[in-house]
Amino acid sequence: MKDFFTVTPLEKVFAYIPAFPKTQPETIPLEIATGRVLARDIVSSEDIPGFARSTMDGYAVCAKSTFGATEGNPAYLTLCGAIPMGEAPTAPVRLGHATRISTGGMLPVGADCVVMLEYASEIDETTLEISKSVAPGTHVIFRGEDVSKGQAMLERGRKLRPQEIGLLAALGISSVSVYQKPVVGIISTGNEIVPIDSVPGPAQVRDVNSYSISSQIMEAGGRSRLFGIIRDDFAALLCTCKKALEQCDMVILSGGSSVGTRDLTIDVLNAFTDAEILVHGIPVSPGKPTILARVGSKAVWGLPGHITSAMVVFHRVVRPFVEHACGMTGGMAGGINFRGFLIPAKLSRNIASAQGRIDFVRVRLTETGDGLMAEPVLGKSGLIHTMVVADGLIEIDMNTEGLLEGTFVAVIPL
Amino acid sequence: MKDFFTVTPLEKVFAYIPAFPKTQPETIPLEIATGRVLARDIVSSEDIPGFARSTMDGYAVCAKSTFGATEGNPAYLTLCGAIPMGEAPTAPVRLGHATRISTGGMLPVGADCVVMLEYASEIDETTLEISKSVAPGTHVIFRGEDVSKGQAMLERGRKLRPQEIGLLAALGISSVSVYQKPVVGIISTGNEIVPIDSVPGPAQVRDVNSYSISSQIMEAGGRSRLFGIIRDDFAALLCTCKKALEQCDMVILSGGSSVGTRDLTIDVLNAFTDAEILVHGIPVSPGKPTILARVGSKAVWGLPGHITSAMVVFHRVVRPFVEHACGMTGGMAGGINFRGFLIPAKLSRNIASAQGRIDFVRVRLTETGDGLMAEPVLGKSGLIHTMVVADGLIEIDMNTEGLLEGTFVAVIPL
Numbered sequence: 025m026k027d028f029f030t031v032t033p034l035e036k037v038f039a040y041i042p043a044f045p046k047t048q049p050e051t052i053p054l055e056i057a058t059g060r061v062l063a064r065d066i067v068s069s070e071d072i073p074g075f076a077r078s079t080m081d082g083y084a085v086c087a088k089s090t091f092g093a094t095e096g097n098p099a100y101l102t103l104c105g106a107i108p109m110g111e112a113p114t115a116p117v118r119l120g121h122a123t124r125i126s127t128g129g130m131l132p133v134g135a136d137c138v139v140m141l142e143y144a145s146e147i148d149e150t151t152l153e154i155s156k157s158v159a160p161g162t163h164v165i166f167r168g169e170d171v172s173k174g175q176a177m178l179e180r181g182r183k184l185r186p187q188e189i190g191l192l193a194a195l196g197i198s199s200v201s202v203y204q205k206p207v208v209g210i211i212s213t214g215n216e217i218v219p220i221d222s223v224p225g226p227a228q229v230r231d232v233n234s235y236s237i238s239s240q241i242m243e244a245g246g247r248s249r250l251f252g253i254i255r256d257d258f259a260a261l262l263c264t265c266k267k268a269l270e271q272c273d274m275v276i277l278s279g280g281s282s283v284g285t286r287d288l289t290i291d292v293l294n295a296f297t298d299a300e301i302l303v304h305g306i307p308v309s310p311g312k313p314t315i316l317a318r319v320g321s322k323a324v325w326g327l328p329g330h331i332t333s334a335m336v337v338f339h340r341v342v343r344p345f346v347e348h349a350c351g352m353t354g355g356m357a358g359g360i361n362f363r364g365f366l367i368p369a370k371l372s373r374n375i376a377s378a379q380g381r382i383d384f385v386r387v388r389l390t391e392t393g394d395g396l397m398a399e400p401v402l403g404k405s406g407l408i409h410t411m412v413v414a415d416g417l418i419e420i421d422m423n424t425e426g427l428l429e430g431t432f433v434a435v436i437p438l
Numbered sequence: 439m440k441d442f443f444t445v446t447p448l449e450k451v452f453a454y455i456p457a458f459p460k461t462q463p464e465t466i467p468l469e470i471a472t473g474r475v476l477a478r479d480i481v482s483s484e485d486i487p488g489f490a491r492s493t494m495d496g497y498a499v500c501a502k503s504t505f506g507a508t509e510g511n512p513a514y515l516t517l518c519g520a521i522p523m524g525e526a527p528t529a530p531v532r533l534g535h536a537t538r539i540s541t542g543g544m545l546p547v548g549a550d551c552v553v554m555l556e557y558a559s560e561i562d563e564t565t566l567e568i569s570k571s572v573a574p575g576t577h578v579i580f581r582g583e584d585v586s587k588g589q590a591m592l593e594r595g596r597k598l599r600p601q602e603i604g605l606l607a608a609l610g611i612s613s614v615s616v617y618q619k620p621v622v623g624i625i626s627t628g629n630e631i632v633p634i635d636s637v638p639g640p641a642q643v644r645d646v647n648s649y650s651i652s653s654q655i656m657e658a659g660g661r662s663r664l665f666g667i668i669r670d671d672f673a674a675l676l677c678t679c680k681k682a683l684e685q686c687d688m689v690i691l692s693g694g695s696s697v698g699t700r701d702l703t704i705d706v707l708n709a710f711t712d713a714e715i716l717v718h719g720i721p722v723s724p725g726k727p728t729i730l731a732r733v734g735s736k737a738v739w740g741l742p743g744h745i746t747s748a749m750v751v752f753h754r755v756v757r758p759f760v761e762h763a764c765g766m767t768g769g770m771a772g773g774i775n776f777r778g779f780l781i782p783a784k785l786s787r788n789i790a791s792a793q794g795r796i797d798f799v800r801v802r803l804t805e806t807g808d809g810l811m812a813e814p815v816l817g818k819s820g821l822i823h824t825m826v827v828a829d830g831l832i833e834i835d836m837n838t839e840g841l842l843e844g845t846f847v848a849v850i851p852l
Contacts, residue, residue, distance in 0.1 A: 054634070055664075058653040072822070074638055079744075079820050081696050109670065109696075110630035112640035126696035128630055128743060130641035141697075170821040178826070185852065186657065187825035190650030190745050194643075194822050198635040216524035216542055220468070221612040224488055226526035227544035229608075236604030239472040243600065250469075256523065282495050282523075282540035283555075329542060330493075331604050368782065406493050407584040408486070408608050411601035412592070438599065 595767030
């Protein structure tokens with residue numbers, strides 16, 4: 025029995041995200057963990073730094089020894105040697121004494137601040153003149169000031185940027201538990217599709233979507249696996265679907281946009297006893313004939329055949345599912361996800377839009393005297409070159425009939 | 439002889455970029471080319487599509503056959519079979535005739551448009567009723583409409599996004615000439631530095647920068663190679679520098695920020711007969727003690743030891759050099775480089791800034807009712823956790839004394 029073709033609002037589509045599992049964790053070397061997603065919380069097992077460190081070249085002193093010192097009325101301290109880098113000081117610094125210290129050096133017992141070189145001059149081998157009063161703590165990072173033992177530092181679900189990699193290194197974590205990259209299978213369907221290294225005959229076209237979607241999967245943090253081109257044939261498609269579902273965490277069927285192909289996809293999905301068609305059509309242009317099914321615990325997508333439609337749907341609809349599978353929970357840091365940030369620009373001309381659907385308009389951005397201008401890219405949605413010249417998309421919501429020239433729009437980077 | 443320590447303005451630093459070479463090209467499979475940079479221009483050797491294609495399910499007709507048709511006064515055409523997907527039509531469509539066609543199908547000779555299913559109904563096996571007049575070209579992509587033979591499609595220096603990968607697939611380019619990823623060597627210096635998998639003794643700290651900088655190199659499109667931790671020793675550092683210069687396209691010395699370490703770096707660089715110190719200090723906080731030298735044709739950097747300083751300098755100063763080595767020439771598409779885009783936000787409180795230097799202030803972004811708020815992250819620049827909680831940087835230029843609460847600022851994503 026055919027499912028009724030009613031479109032599913034995007035918020036309902038996204039509500040299915042938590043119903044799909046994240047991948048299993050794996051432990052990998054820190055060197056290759058950039059961009060991966062933490063699979064467990066990181067709590068510091070030590071104080072960082074483990075000792076009071078100088079942040080300047082200068083002299084370690086007890087602040088009291090400098091109190092009242094000015095250029096006109098300097099303080100004179102007894103200079104007692106220097107602290108070698110990487111070694112613990114052997115003697116404490118007493119009141120009225122000072123020890124040379126370099127940036128990163130360990131403060132001796134008794135010292136609570138560092139006087140910068142420019143406020144100190146060595147009068148002779150044992151006498152230091154100080155021309156400024158220095159407060160306790162000046163130019164010092166105290167033990168545990170950066171990270172204290174037992175402190176929760178990073179939460180599960182955070183994508184690792186260079187600074188998180190640095191923090192993990194500082195904590196001595198040389199291998200890290202991250203979610204596996206989800207494997208997303210791509211099946212290209214259609215009798216007219218030929219491999220990219222062949223010369224298309226009349227009525228044939230090369231398999232573009234396997235490559236563009238694969239590239240999008242990698243950008244989203246997944247691994248893609250190509251299952252080749254399958255003719256519009258129930259048995260062949262079912263067989264390849266089964267294989268892909270065995271080997272992958274998610275499967276994308278990139279098919280034609282014809283009713284026949286869509287029906288075939290639905291028939292194949294319904295042939296799985298544990299399949300449920302969740303979405304059959306979305307109110308999005310380009311991209312309406314999008315299918316989402318759950319087979320067992322896995323998501324299977326039917327994406328439209330036009331490259332632009334497929335790319336737009338992947339970018340705005342499929343990608344959050346891939347990121348969920350990657351283990352991501354929201355923001356990059358501080359709850360903010362930069363990919364969610366939009367680029368403000370001024371529309372270069374009127375755009376018409378149909379009500380009742382979300383229109384994604386490709387735009388090219390140009391710098392003007394005052395800010396960016398978004399210029400809609402003309403051309404039918406099946407044309408690849410419109411995506412190549414586009415810098416981003418404008419999303420025009422269901423209740424907007426169009427946008428006027430000069431309107432400020434928020435551009436989604438492509 | 440020591441070089442005089444005067445800071446070099448950033449525009450002068452960036453002016454050195456073209457003096458360094460890009461890497462050599464290599465040919466790689468299209469499947470792994472995402473994010474890589476084209477090493478030669480791509481000109482189409484064929485028309486895409488190679489035939490007139492339908493963009494809808496419907497009927498291929500000659501537009502003239504529909505002229506004047508309305509709901510009240512439909513046109514009746516002779517229905518002659520269907521065009522199978524992937525096969526060239528065997529018969530032309532004559533005036534007054536129609537042939538079933540699916541999305542992506544090849545238009546027969548004689549047809550110049552497609553009538554959508556909703557404006558047509560099959561009265562019997564050979565009669566089609568059409569209720570709308572259709573203009574020539576409707577729902578058709580003509581031969582060469584997307585890409586025409588001989589057309590310049592992509593320029594050398596462009597970074598490949600999913601849509602460019604798709605275009606290359608469409609052109610039948612299954613392996614592509616891209617610039618090699620530049621290899622950037624990292625040498626960590628300092629007597630106080632220990633490997634990350636060891637427990638630091640008193641006065642010792644783990645080698646954070648090798649990992650955070652390596653991660654930044656990968657994000658910039660390069661490959662990193664770690665040369666370990668070298669003590670502050672002229673001969674040892676020179677020897678490792680030589681090795682790194684032999685094996686890498688660029689070398690980064692991540693050293694302490696002490697005068698002694700900086701002097702040692704300069705001495706080692708000057709020991710190369712073909713070395714020229716280009717930059718010794720930049721007017722940037724954090725990050726002033728930055729060194730750039732050219733040894734032969736290669737860039738060698740001396741970065742400050744503090745993780746934050748090193749990261750900020752890499753992000754804003756070193757990265758464009760790495761991208762140049764990667765072959766990148768400006769924008770991602772249409773001349774616009776998204777990384778250059780800044781995120782507008784409102785400052786949560788006053789920030790003081792010293793004139794005469796560029797201050798980079800770490801900020802955390804929070805969503806408010808109307809837009810984003812940028813909240814400066816407090817903490818000394820040596821503290822790793824300040825980078826981990828930061829979402830971005832605000833750049834305060836040399837001639838600004840500070841920014842007031844409520845000012846709109848442009849945040850550089852981190």
